[in-house]
Amino acid sequence: MNKLSQTHPGTTGKNHVAIVPSATTQYLSQDVPYTFRQNTDFLYLTGFHNPDAILLLVSDSAKGLPDHKAVLFVQPQDSQWELWNGPRCRADDAVLIFGMDEAYSIDELPSYFRKSCDNSCSVWFDQSLQTNHLDFYELINEKLLLSNERSIKNLFSLRHHVHDVRVIKTSDEIELMTKSASIASEAFIETIRHGRSDMSELEIGAKFEYECKRRGAERVAYPPVVAAGNRANILHYLTKTGIVCDGELVLMDAGCEFHGYASDITRTWPINGAFSKLQREIYEAVLMTRDACIQLVKPGASLNAIHHSAEMIIGRALQDLGVIKKEFGDVRLRNEVSRFFPHHVGHYLGMDTHDTPQVSRNATLQPGMVVTIEPGLYFSNKLANMPDRYKGIGIRIEDDVLVTESGHKVLTERVPSDPTRLEEMLSSRPTS
Ligand SMILES: [Mn+2]
Incomplete structure (x- = not known):
């Protein structure tokens, strides 16, 4: 062992x-x-x-x-x-x-x-x-x-x-994880296509749950987070009592449980079908960080090492966007990043959403492990010492990634994350 x-x-x-x-x-x-x-x-x-x-x-x-x-x-x-x-x-x-x-x-x-x-x-x-x-x-x-x-x-x-x-999945378990991820991915696509301005967050969450269960999932893996506009900056916003207004982004963090195995996905999309220029600037910073971090998932890496890289990548992006001062060195930069990215970039995933908590995030990644990669940026209305233009924007993108002998395999890539692809998908929504 x-x-x-x-x-x-x-x-x-x-x-x-x-x-x-x-x-x-x-x-x-x-x-x-x-x-x-x-x-x-x-x-x-x-x-x-x-x-x-x-x-x-x-x-x-x-x-x-x-x-x-x-x-x-x-x-x-x-x-x-x-x-x-x-x-x-x-x-x-x-x-x-x-x-x-x-x-x-x-x-x-x-x-x-x-x-x-x-x-x-x-x-x-x-x-x-x-x-x-x-x-x-x-x-x-x-x-x-x-x-x-x-x-x-x-x-x-x-x-x-x-x-x-438990942290190392057998081939049978990987099959179940893949199925769980694929059910949640399909349900995400249906839910993104279903959402409209003036819809309640509760309805969007219920749509996701319905789409998972009709595909054979026994339950959602955790109460979905569906948060529009500034509420996306409340990390565990579960009440879903808000209404999604025109011009807002919706952040949904949701997954299902299939025969005991969990998936855990987050996407953030514009309810009216088009990112504003400012929303897209932040979205692209998070997306670029997600892509870079997924590339780092391979045997020999660790979640903590990937998190460290995520902080540096997102920090430099925030310097380019004028949110963090250019002159800050690495230590000060990481410190400042944690104001806008206050959670870890990932966790183990398996039968539990936050799987095998006894295994350290410093543990060396091995083939058969499944981890999430989920960078985010949160600019609450209440934050001080940052440009007003980004206030009220909260974005996270999360995927489920299997560690393989040669690197990794993303189990949730069917759900669009590229902003242009998301906009294309939204523009082909049936009118209702
Ligand atoms: Mn997660």
């Missing part, structure tokens, strides 16, 4: 047990559940979509040959529950369908754990991740880790090891 994240103290014992809990149902209000989303590490390791299950990975080489087992603990049968929610996967089916070595009702977890984990056993469990499933953390802490008046002295974090594996 490649060591991309920080390493852990060595564990030399012969008996290991990893505990990976699933997610549980979250509620919007009394009896009204949010759409269920599985814990990503759990889904990666099991493929199992039901809530409230626990995976044990048991490894025992005490008797000579190592013996590895994946054991899933699922909810017991409950006809009352199934009356409301439909059938759920039984233990026997978990073995048949998901290829588990063994599966049992969750009631059997404490005794199974005691049987599999002696006092010298190393336990791999992320005790600090208590956000999604409080009941399980109580069960694991009280019934497993602190049971029988012993506490596990050898407790290690599992998460970063799973992320080290």
Whole structure:
């Protein structure tokens, strides 16, 4: 296994047990559940979509040959529950369908754990991740880790090891990422063609979601950002309560989830079909930075190194446009750039939109990784010390890029980003 994240103290014992809990149902209000989303590490390791299950990975080489087992603990049968929610996967089916070595009702977890984990056993469990499933953390802490008046002295974090594996996609995963990117790309084209002046940002976001779902995506990967005019300068603007006015740019940051794999695209386009001269000046600075950064995606580079280049490229463009003083040196320039480009140029992409956060952005890029490249420039109306002519403009362009042996492959290039091509596409919109 490649060591991309920080390493852990060595564990030399012969008996290991990893505990990976699933997610549980979250509620919007009394009896009204949010759409269920599985814990990503759990889904990666099991493929199992039901809530409230626990995976044990048991490894025992005490008797000579190592013996590895994946054991899933699922909810017991409950006809009352199934009356409301439909059938759920039984233990026997978990073995048949998901290829588990063994599966049992969750009631059997404490005794199974005691049987599999002696006092010298190393336990791999992320005790600090208590956000999604409080009941399980109580069960694991009280019934497993602190049971029988012993506490596990050898407790290690599992998460970063799973992320080290998840960050490199297999060929099957690359196929799913490609499909996710292609669905979101088609949905982007349809949505850009649909948008009109005086339309609400909510409608534009709903159009994107509809176009993704009708192409087979199960959901959007995150609530789309649809932001017109000065609202594009609010980086995570999700309310979408505004109306797009004639003459404004619309920034849409949106992606879908296809069979568990996310896409993440941003385009910014003029709602009336033509960039103004000033909008185009900023747009071209961002586009040129995006193009240069995509060229830097290859084995051996890193997201942080590409970000550093992005700051320098965008900084020089801003000097040429008279936004930043020409005489600033590199350090001062990067500092000044962060006022207008305050986020990172990219992140890992995979089952999560901000995928494998345990893997550093200093890690060396390797074939099979997928990253986003997403430079932006944001000139809020409120910014001081900059030319008034650009105020109210916010632009980001984002693509999904697979690292290959020979360099990279852009998975989202079907969505036009060249300003002239965008204008051509907009001028061929059906009149409605
Ligand atoms: Mn992104």
